[in-house]
Amino acid sequence: MVSIPIALEGQRHEVIVGAGASSEAPALAAGRDRVAILADRRVAALHGPLIDGASTLEVDAGEPLKSMDGLAQVLDFCAAAGLSRGSLLVAYGGGTVGDLGGLAASLFKRGLDVLQVPTTLLAQVDASVGGKTAINLPAGKNLAGSFHQPAGVLCDTALLATLSDAEFSSGLGEVIKTSIIGGEAALGQTEELMGSLIERDPRALTAVVEACVRVKAQVVVSDPEERGPRRALNLGHTFAHAIESAAGYGAVPHGVAVGVGLGLAARAAEATCGAPSELTERTVLLLERAGLPSSLGALRGVYGLEERLTPAALRAGLAHDKKGAVGAPEFVLARGAGDVIMGQPLDEDLLAELLA
Amino acid sequence: MVSIPIALEGQRHEVIVGAGASSEAPALAAGRDRVAILADRRVAALHGPLIDGASTLEVDAGEPLKSMDGLAQVLDFCAAAGLSRGSLLVAYGGGTVGDLGGLAASLFKRGLDVLQVPTTLLAQVDASVGGKTAINLPAGKNLAGSFHQPAGVLCDTALLATLSDAEFSSGLGEVIKTSIIGGEAALGQTEELMGSLIERDPRALTAVVEACVRVKAQVVVSDPEERGPRRALNLGHTFAHAIESAAGYGAVPHGVAVGVGLGLAARAAEATCGAPSELTERTVLLLERAGLPSSLGALRGVYGLEERLTPAALRAGLAHDKKGAVGAPEFVLARGAGDVIMGQPLDEDLLAELLA
16 A cells, blocks of 8 residues: 655645555544545445445445535534534545535635545546545536645545446546546556556556556645646546536536546647647547547547537537636646646537547 | 725625715626626615616515525526626625625625625625525525625615615614624614714714624634624524524514623523623613514514414524534523624523523
């Protein structure tokens, strides 16, 4: 197991990565006046309780959980569990559980500590670092949330063994994104290990999750509130959010949408800022090896979403981009491995070609 | 008009106090890509729109507004108004509008700026400084919220002319509390000006609001996240929250409950930590001059709440104190003007006597 220290917003915590990392939970919860757990029902059934005797709210993971109703349910649970500001809330599940649990923790009594125990590959490499929390609004995904750094993060790679192939592949979409942002060393390692990753080799998983956490931590520490460099992490995400919006939230797994977004961003970078075609090819090959669609055409076919993922619906989805100014979606593009640029405008002709 | 600079959590903003301060709103909103206003319907009808052409959501002020449903409504309004992270949300109303607007602003797209334009005396002297936001949960008042410093605060004392006598008196409860915390100079000024305050003399109002803002700012700046000294501001509040909880939220105005809380805290301070009886007498006299009950007996009579404000219900309400550890309410007591102590335990016999 490795421990990666993260110092953010005057706080310091550790991300522990490795097979068996979740067994550290009881030690991290020791000394708290109360401990409560928000758990994915399926994860709790497969892997058992994290901490004996803690009040637990089991929920059905997924995008519908990230709603105002879901938030109300968790806040009421915190009240019923009698949590004080010195208590600990544990979020035990994938990204939706972590996002909701983190938001509830940031709000209950104006803020209590949260221990994140992400149980999907997507959440371990992405949601676990940076302290972003969110729920969806009827108007769009992740439209309400906070920045709330966790008291600790346990990325137990042994838990990934029980993920479905679809969930696992979705996580590989974020792995590929983070590797491109990280630079040649990270991208090369992911290319080298992709065969072992697909077989869920524990050592390969730990190496890649660790590398992704380090890349993300480096970017996030430089910009905790996402006002500048942190936006690099949105590589492919403006397209991905448009896809998820047009498909209906939850219809396309986030990492799958990110994968297609990476393919589109690579083509956009080639067309507008001189990115080499080799980077597009490496991206597409990695996506294919990971079992992910790399184009809208492939995505539409795989998910039977031809009627929803129309160019017009996707263009409308882009207009809702949360990070840009009103009406101006912000694209993040890679000119090379480790060379990400932000704020690139794309003209309507190119957008039409990409979204066709 | 006076301008009081407040530097908190790496941000700096000004609190502008005086008759006509709200006319500064258009200038403060200039340069934003979008501006939206959350307005108390009654205030908007009496005093007109703050900023011409801004999207406005008019709401009925009051404790029921501070709910998950109210929060959902304001967040959906922010989305419908097309706000970006660079936009401005204006909270134009009393404390409930400010608390809800501030919370929605802190959450929408993980945080946009809020301009607070408090329109009640209570909100001008209390809620306007410190960046606390909140909604109520079924389990208790202000149980979910955030710390979100405003981009600016406009305390327009001319707006106080249209408050009902009950609303105005309630605000005087917080004025008296803040004056005791501030020390002999602040307390003496409030005693000197109480006659003019009751007549809503604009100069007296501006002087007292300014003094209260300065006292509160001084305490808050030393402890933005309320981990230590800021708890001094909760003088009388543990009792007040128990009263509001037992009465049913909204049945007793907050400042009225605080007034009774000050009376109880003064008696507790006399009994346990050597506070002079003179301070209790000054407190009670100020409350009476302000038209506020200073004892539970008087409160029960005025509001006809004999059946709800029973000793047992009040004792149960104390157990829900948000600031203390599990099950241990934290009392804040004044040993003298400007000499506030925290963490004082009160034994059950004394509590029984106070709550009788």
